[in-house]
Amino acid sequence: MSVYSASVTAPVNIATLKYWGKRDKELNLPTNSSISVTLSQKDLRTLTTASASSTFKQDELYLNGKLESLESARTQACLGDLRKLRSELESQDDKLEKLSQFKLRIVSENNFPTAAGLASSAAGFAALVYAIAKLYELPQDMSELSKIARKGSGSACRSLFGGFVAWEMGDLENGQDSKAVEVAPVEHWPTLKAAILVVSDDKKDTPSTSGMQATVKTSDLFQHRIKEVVPQRFDEMKQSILNKDFNKFGELTMRDSNSFHAVCLDSYPPIFYLNDTSKKIIKLIHKLNETEGEIIAAYTFDAGPNAVIYYDEANEAKVLGLIHTYFNQVDGWSKADTSKLSKLEIEGTDPEIYKGVSRIILTEIGQGPQITTESLQI
Numbered sequence: 001m002s003v004y005s006a007s008v009t010a011p012v013n014i015a016t017l018k019y020w021g022k023r024d025k026e027l028n029l030p031t032n033s034s035i036s037v038t039l040s041q042k043d044l045r046t047l048t049t050a051s052a053s054s055t056f057k058q059d060e061l062y063l064n065g066k067l068e069s070l071e072s073a074r075t076q077a078c079l080g081d082l083r084k085l086r087s088e089l090e091s092q093d094d095k096l097e098k099l100s101q102f103k104l105r106i107v108s109e110n111n112f113p114t115a116a117g118l119a120s121s122a123a124g125f126a127a128l129v130y131a132i133a134k135l136y137e138l139p140q141d142m143s144e145l146s147k148i149a150r151k152g153s154g155s156a157c158r159s160l161f162g163g164f165v166a167w168e169m170g171d172l173e174n175g176q177d178s179k180a181v182e183v184a185p186v187e188h189w190p191t192l193k194a195a196i197l198v199v200s201d202d203k204k205d206t207p208s209t210s211g212m213q214a215t216v217k218t219s220d221l222f223q224h225r226i227k228e229v230v231p232q233r234f235d236e237m238k239q240s241i242l243n244k245d246f247n248k249f250g251e252l253t254m255r256d257s258n259s260f261h262a263v264c265l266d267s268y269p270p271i272f273y274l275n276d277t278s279k280k281i282i283k284l285i286h287k288l289n290e291t292e293g294e295i296i297a298a299y300t301f302d303a304g305p306n307a308v309i310y311y312d313e314a315n316e317a318k319v320l321g322l323i324h325t326y327f328n329q330v331d332g333w334s335k336a337d338t339s340k341l342s343k344l345e346i347e348g349t350d351p352e353i354y355k356g357v358s359r360i361i362l363t364e365i366g367q368g369p370q371i372t373t374e375s376l377q378i
């Protein structure tokens, strides 16, 4: 009996204007639009093979070699939408194999730690949806598929595009206008780089889903954020990207990270994602920018203490120079030419700051999901 298969890779994305808050939990509809940068799959990616066969007895997901449950309502929503689109195709063309009626086997691997605050759910759901869409030969474009990935995990919708991506919140109740769109492709600003400082911490304080529910319910500041702050920032950030204006882009990115963590703190009881190391990194970046007299590096933090520092390649010697000065003892420098980096010391910085960081990932802006000939078998 034939086994039909498709394999794809999908990237991680890190928001520069944060999604935080749902107006509909089942459909994963957000309370504000968001913007992200897609990171290179050379460093962080999910590889997923989706197969269908009449011989398979049940739907199965193997994640990093282990059988995982596919029972969650979110995964079921993704599988249900994809099967429906395939069965529509099958009803229009008798010659098509009835793949929509076959069970699915999904085998997936992340080349970076899963559930460690490195947006594995975003890459994971984007890869799952794109792999099944390819297996089913669906004609839908990436924005259409992003509405399905969104139901798996909100931020996953943005991983269907490379470069700079916006998730337009939409206002329809059925979510049909809540989708990801490209703001600009990688080629528009290929020199944008990211250094991820993985801050040693075991587990997340509060998972994103429950954290944002608590913020929506209890924070007064949150109303101000979604009504007064984000709509204007969304337009300004898009413009700063189109103008390749790092000074503006960096300022908006840092302000939005701070605004997101402020509404977390304003939740009741408060939610803390930043730790002491995160705060020291924030200070270090502000002092670097102050010394330079312009913004050459911008931090952002998701629902955890890891720092993502964006910068333009033109300032690599300084930005990576500073990070190398303080974190040279940490793993992750093998791909950098450290002889080209400037030694940069900032007065008042804790010389033991490196002890709070377990690993550095040096990466850059990257492409969206790709079809691949690599394939995973169980």
Ligand SMILES: Nc1ncnc2c1ncn2[C@@H]1O[C@H](COP(=O)(O)OP(=O)(O)OP(=O)(O)O)[C@@H](O)[C@H]1O
Binding pocket: 046, 063, 108, 109, 110, 113, 114, 115, 116, 117, 118, 119, 120, 121, 122, 123, 124, 125, 127, 128, 208, 302, 303, 304
């Ligand atoms: N390759 C994958 N395929 C399918 N699902 C995945 C994949 N990788 C991760 N997931 C799902 O995402 C979950 C991890 O999501 P979680 O939000 O806890 O972590 P994260 O995305 O790494 O962190 P954060 O959202 O804070 O950046 C996994 O338990 C799994 O259900």
Ligand SMILES: C[C@@](O)(CCOP(=O)(O)OP(=O)(O)O)CC(=O)O
Binding pocket: 014, 015, 017, 018, 019, 020, 028, 034, 121, 152, 153, 154, 155, 156, 208, 209, 301, 302, 303
């Ligand atoms: C802080 C964030 O990273 C929150 C991401 O939240 P998720 O997309 O993980 O949440 P769910 O939709 O509940 O799965 C900001 C962002 O990526 O925009």
